Amino acid sequence: MLIMIGVVLVIVTIIAGVKFAQISAMIAQAKQPLPAAVVTAMQVPFDDWQPTVTAVGSIKAVRGVDVTTEAGGIVRSIGFTPGQEVAAQALLVQLNADSDIALLHSLEATADLAAIVLKRDRAQLAVNAVSQAQVDTDNADLKAKLAAAEQQRALVAQKTIRAPFAGRIGITAVNPGQYLNPGDKIATLQTFDPIYIDFNVPQTQLEAIAVGQKVSVTADGLSNQTFTGRVSTIDTRFDPTTRNVTVEAGVANPGKNLVPGMFARAVVDSGAVLRYLTVPQTAVTYNPYGTTVFIALSSKNDKGEDVLTAQQTFIKTGPTRGDQVAILSGVKEGDLLITSGQMKLKNGSPVQIDNSAAPLNDAAPTPQEH
Incomplete structure (x- = not known):
């Protein structure tokens, strides 16, 4: 019996010793400082924000008409070349x-x-x-x-068909010797400069639109070209289905690059310029319990060395534009804001800043193809 008791005590002592060694190793490992997480960061700046209303629309000619004939007859001669600029009252078609x-x-x-x-x-x-x-x-x-x-x-x-106004004449299918009936289309005549853009604005943004406001217009296929104009007319009724109202703006088109029927984007400047704390949208984390960001704070570790640690703080965001978001409260100018890598952080986490792969921070980004 004594031998058995002695054996059991020896086994228990061995097990206790092993566990003690394991726990001691875990405690020692826990006391070691966490490795610093690599993040990107920037100092929070103020930036000017121009309130805008953005919409898509269609280009429309100030003057545009399908040239037709009032009387029937055989075409004797054609006085234009398709695609050319014609003056007002220029001869287009002469009937017999x-x-x-x-x-x-x-x-x-x-x-x-x-x-x-x-x-x-x-x-x-x-x-x-x-x-x-x-x-x-x-x-x-x-x-x-x-x-x-x-x-x-x-x-x-x-029997003499003339241009009702100056503009560019389009493609025609009429040939000399052809008989034209009254109302037959000869060609399309359009005025290109100035030109109109029609776009729709929702009811909630109507207060931001007024006649005379500046409009910037861009169109696909016309890269790096921005056309400017002014709001000329706001329609008198809303669409009862969409609750949108049509807005018309006159746009200068000296190069005649904008063509009626093109799809275009209109940006209307509304109100005075505002100043906001501006940060990349990647810096902001949206949660059910609030919107937060991480700020890198300078502190000293146990060895007295200067280190950066992450501190989470709640913020209130404002409008967005491109890659940027405005911050209304929660941070101040000059704070060192973590812009990426914050998903692996918690309060007090040490961080190391490396901005070699900083996120985009463009107010008007464009698609990048590589």
Whole structure:
């Protein structure tokens, strides 16, 4: 029995010794300082923010029309080249008007004869050779014949199709010798400078839009080009389905690069310039219990060395633009804000700053392709 008790005591002593050694090693390891987490950081600056309203819209010509013909006829000649700039009243298409001109000359001759008859009868009326009724009939006959000639003159003018305003003429499918019916399309005529952009603004942003505000316009395919203009008109009613209102802005287009029908983006400057503490959006962590950031604070470790530690703090955010977000409260100018790598941090975690791969901080980013 004593031997058995001794063996059990020896086994318990061995087990206790092993556990003691393990626990001591764990305690020693726990007392070792944590390795510093590599993060990126920046000092929080103030920046100017221009409040804007951004929308997408379509380019529309200030003047644009499908040129058609009022009268039918065979095309005798075409006076333009598709794609060229034409002046107001420039000849576009001449229809065959020979028979109409001949009829006009006949009607003019008839009117001239009626004028002679009226003059002769007035002279005879002076000597009582004819009655006043005859002179009145001659006068009415002259007016009727002049009106018929004027009507025919207008018909002849309709056979000459001219540009109603200056602009760029589009592609045409009309050829000499082709017969055109009244209303047939000849080509599209558009004025390119200035030009309009129509875009929709939701009801909640209507107060930020006013006639005369500056508008910046960009379009796909026109890289690095920004066109400026002013809000010219706000529609008088909202769309009952979307609750949006159409806004029209006139845009200078001296190079005539903006073309009617293009998709474009409009940015309207609204209100005075504001100043906000501005940081990259990657620095902000959004949680159900609040919005937080980590600030790197300088402190001394057990050895008296200067180290940086992370301190989490709650903030209130404001508007966003591009890669940036405005901070309304929670940090102050000059704070060393951790902009990336904060997912592995907690309060008091040591950090090491390496900005070689800092996140983007662009107010107006563009897609990057590599």
